[in-house]
Amino acid sequence: MKKTRLLSLSVCAALAGTLALTACSSGGGGADDGEKKLTFMFRGGPDEKTAYETAIKKFTADTGVEVDMIVTDADQYSTKLQAAVAGNKVPDVFYIEQANLQSYVSSGVLMDITEEVEASGVDLDNMWDYGVDSYRFDGELQGTPDGALYGLPKDVGPFAFGYNKTMLEANGIPLPDPDVPYTLDQFVDVTKQLTKDTDGDGALDQWGTGLNVQWNLQSLVWSNGADWTNEDRTEVTVDTPEFAEALQWFADLTNVHGVTPSASEAATLDTYQRWMAGEIAFFPVGPWDVSVYNELDFDYDLIPWPAGETGESATWIGSLGIGVSNTTKLPDDAVKLVTYLSADAAAQQTLVDAGIQVPNLVDMAEEWAAAPDAEPANRQEFLDIVKDYGRAMPAAYTYGAQWYDELWTNIQPVIDGQQTAADYLAETQPKIQSLLDESNATAEQAAAGR
Amino acid sequence: MTQTTSISAPPDEPRTAGPGRELTPEQRAKQANRRLHKSEHRWALAFVAAPVLGFLLFTVYPVVFAAYASLTSWNGLGPMTFVGLDNYTRLIGDEYFRTSLWNTFFYMIGIPIGLVLAMLLALALNRKIPGRTALRTIYYVPVISSLAAIAIVWQFAYNGDFGLVNQVLSWFGVQGPDWLANTATVKPALIIMAIWKGLGYSMLLYLAAIQSVPASLLEAAALDGANAFQRFRSITLPMVRPVTFFLIVTNIIAGSQIFTEINIMTPTGGPEFSSASIVYYIVRQAFRYQQMGYATAMSIVLGILVFVITVVQFRLNRRNSFSIE
Numbered sequence A: 001m002k003k004t005r006l007l008s009l010s011v012c013a014a015l016a017g018t019l020a021l022t023a024c025s026s027g028g029g030g031a032d033d034g035e036k037k038l039t040f041m042f043r044g045g046p047d048e049k050t051a052y053e054t055a056i057k058k059f060t061a062d063t064g065v066e067v068d069m070i071v072t073d074a075d076q077y078s079t080k081l082q083a084a085v086a087g088n089k090v091p092d093v094f095y096i097e098q099a100n101l102q103s104y105v106s107s108g109v110l111m112d113i114t115e116e117v118e119a120s121g122v123d124l125d126n127m128w129d130y131g132v133d134s135y136r137f138d139g140e141l142q143g144t145p146d147g148a149l150y151g152l153p154k155d156v157g158p159f160a161f162g163y164n165k166t167m168l169e170a171n172g173i174p175l176p177d178p179d180v181p182y183t184l185d186q187f188v189d190v191t192k193q194l195t196k197d198t199d200g201d202g203a204l205d206q207w208g209t210g211l212n213v214q215w216n217l218q219s220l221v222w223s224n225g226a227d228w229t230n231e232d233r234t235e236v237t238v239d240t241p242e243f244a245e246a247l248q249w250f251a252d253l254t255n256v257h258g259v260t261p262s263a264s265e266a267a268t269l270d271t272y273q274r275w276m277a278g279e280i281a282f283f284p285v286g287p288w289d290v291s292v293y294n295e296l297d298f299d300y301d302l303i304p305w306p307a308g309e310t311g312e313s314a315t316w317i318g319s320l321g322i323g324v325s326n327t328t329k330l331p332d333d334a335v336k337l338v339t340y341l342s343a344d345a346a347a348q349q350t351l352v353d354a355g356i357q358v359p360n361l362v363d364m365a366e367e368w369a370a371a372p373d374a375e376p377a378n379r380q381e382f383l384d385i386v387k388d389y390g391r392a393m394p395a396a397y398t399y400g401a402q403w404y405d406e407l408w409t410n411i412q413p414v415i416d417g418q419q420t421a422a423d424y425l426a427e428t429q430p431k432i433q434s435l436l437d438e439s440n441a442t443a444e445q446a447a448a449g450r
Numbered sequence B: 001m002t003q004t005t006s007i008s009a010p011p012d013e014p015r016t017a018g019p020g021r022e023l024t025p026e027q028r029a030k031q032a033n034r035r036l037h038k039s040e041h042r043w044a045l046a047f048v049a050a051p052v053l054g055f056l057l058f059t060v061y062p063v064v065f066a067a068y069a070s071l072t073s074w075n076g077l078g079p080m081t082f083v084g085l086d087n088y089t090r091l092i093g094d095e096y097f098r099t100s101l102w103n104t105f106f107y108m109i110g111i112p113i114g115l116v117l118a119m120l121l122a123l124a125l126n127r128k129i130p131g132r133t134a135l136r137t138i139y140y141v142p143v144i145s146s147l148a149a150i151a152i153v154w155q156f157a158y159n160g161d162f163g164l165v166n167q168v169l170s171w172f173g174v175q176g177p178d179w180l181a182n183t184a185t186v187k188p189a190l191i192i193m194a195i196w197k198g199l200g201y202s203m204l205l206y207l208a209a210i211q212s213v214p215a216s217l218l219e220a221a222a223l224d225g226a227n228a229f230q231r232f233r234s235i236t237l238p239m240v241r242p243v244t245f246f247l248i249v250t251n252i253i254a255g256s257q258i259f260t261e262i263n264i265m266t267p268t269g270g271p272e273f274s275s276a277s278i279v280y281y282i283v284r285q286a287f288r289y290q291q292m293g294y295a296t297a298m299s300i301v302l303g304i305l306v307f308v309i310t311v312v313q314f315r316l317n318r319r320n321s322f323s324i325e
Helices: A002-022 A046-063 A074-086 A098-106 A114-120 A129-133 A165-170 A184-194 A213-223 A241-255 A269-276 A287-293 A331-343 A345-353 A362-370 A380-389 A402-409 A421-448 B002-008 B018-022 B025-036 B038-069 B086-093 B095-107 B110-126 B132-144 B147-157 B164-171 B186-211 B215-223 B228-239 B241-255 B260-265 B278-288 B292-320
Strands: A037-043 A066-072 A093-097 A152-158 A160-164 A207-209 A280-285 A300-303 A315-324
Touching: A037 A046, A037 A074, A037 A331, A046 A066, A046 A331, A046 A345, A066 A074, A074 A093, A074 B278, A093 A098, A093 A331, A098 A315, A098 A421, A114 A331, A129 A152, A129 A315, A152 A287, A152 A331, A152 A380, A160 A165, A160 A380, A165 A300, A184 A207, A184 A241, A184 A280, A213 A241, A213 A315, A241 A421, A269 A280, A280 A287, A300 A380, A315 A331, A315 A380, A331 A345, A345 A362, A362 A380, A402 A421, B025 B038, B038 B292, B086 B292, B095 B186, B095 B278, B110 B132, B110 B186, B110 B241, B132 B186, B147 B164, B147 B186, B147 B260, B186 B241, B186 B260, B215 B228, B228 B241, B241 B292, B260 B278, B278 B292
Parallel strands: A037 A066, A037 A093, A207 A280
Antiparallel strands: A093 A315, A152 A315, A160 A280, A160 A300
């Protein structure tokens, strides 16, 4: 008797000591004391955090539900979320990446919120189809219009192209047509005229463009009529001539035409800095860049991406979703928070005013694009991308992105001009194929085990 | 003590029935002693239990769990499926695992270089030079700074176009490479940074060790005609060997887990995966590709490697160990 009591006492002592260290954050909704409290985990910079704080304060005022916010840096987010899941401390409401949706659903972490959203009276027709469908999953295919809903879009991120209006005007270049994309040849021609040594010291200090292969190749590949996989996402198609042509053209911008800064670096850091310093004529613009770019010393505007063989411009749309944990103690309130952040007009206005995103609501977005003081003036381009010609990233709807990352891993020699795009792609295709096969097999297993 | 026990434990104590009666006086005394200190025993047990339980809970359990997880197909979220040694056989054929393992060992080139530099620095700062306290402090600053912050600063410094490193090189007419985007330079760049970061720590330990070398030995050697280099080689160096050993062991263990600077400075694992370390690859598999089972198998292999290397080092050190009366 005494021995057991003693043992349990020491266990308690040891646990109390250790738990005090680990249990610093409380998970789940503590509904015991009648007070409703949700945890919301998301990621973003200071701008986003402030905007969300404002929006959520209003949510609490309206509904009486308190929200604990857990915010992380973008690159730590998935690690922390996964750790939280493994430790059974899943936040009630959290951001979910398109590419992770399937594994979170098949592992039973995400709640099916189809009925709750329907009951909440949210007008899904007034939201971007791309955004809503991204979080639908029917057990086999993600991104289709009839799957069950596992989240609502936090935002849609149309990746547009922009140009430095001030620079083009100063160099006597006619401004590009906002509705007709440049052909690749025209684009090279214009960027050549803009690449020069402006102060006569013998070194270039103004460039036509400066792109990053990992984020900008998609547009060229798609507009050239190629793609990463076939439609079923079963076959890797990067070894087609159209794909090779697009990649080669990308590399040639630097190695043959010399219209970008130094040959070696593909990370955006330096060209991003140079664009902001007004040294680069054409550069991508995402909605998340707008608040920063609007403060720059020059005027800029949006245009469609230069188009390849098909003559049609193409680009991708990013998106993040907001989902609800299957283990939440307050499912109704959790869904309420999701619909509030994703679809409530007042909340959207707060986030849009902060300059961090395009409105999720179609009518509000159209008003926003047509505003007379819109900056950049052609905001409509963002909406055109979401409505008409933007696509999901190649790995957005597959189980995991390892196959997709494989293409970038050994691409540097192509970018540096030491290997032809065709050779490289022929060499890499089988590796990517076997990784995609693995990913599809895992997806099937996961779906079967559900 | 003995007296007290004999008083409190009379030979015919009725409670010690049965065989207790046939106990020898020593045994009886011992038993009585035990009884007297029973409550102290309890407390002792309680105090011992805390760290033992902590050890079971936070060391044994995770290790056993990881060993099991490495035999499963698991995405880190849902149920685990037992797959036997599949993850380990997959490891053998994984070229990125080999590359990242090779990179990790390559980074360790920096360890001996760092130790030599730290030793030289310690010798220099052991002399009575003006401002040496300030210098010692300055060399220690990188050690206490956040690794993430340092990595970001060095990332800027290594920028091919306008980084500090290439600007300095350009004063001498050298056109520097784009350090982090080049397979040939990315590892040396990271090694240089790691050496710089670890220098202050090693220097400080060496400084302490050098200062504890008995002056009498050095004086005796000087009287025998040994010059400064001979005194250093035959007295100081052997005397600081324990510190060298400690630094090598801890540096190799830390070096095999290098991650933060790689993750920040080359977020894609560098051109052609040339900067990815083993822990970088484990994290990527575990959290980006949700291959937790596979990542765990890699961690187990890494753990075994580190253990074996450390055991070998201790063996070698035992043979070389040096003592002085």
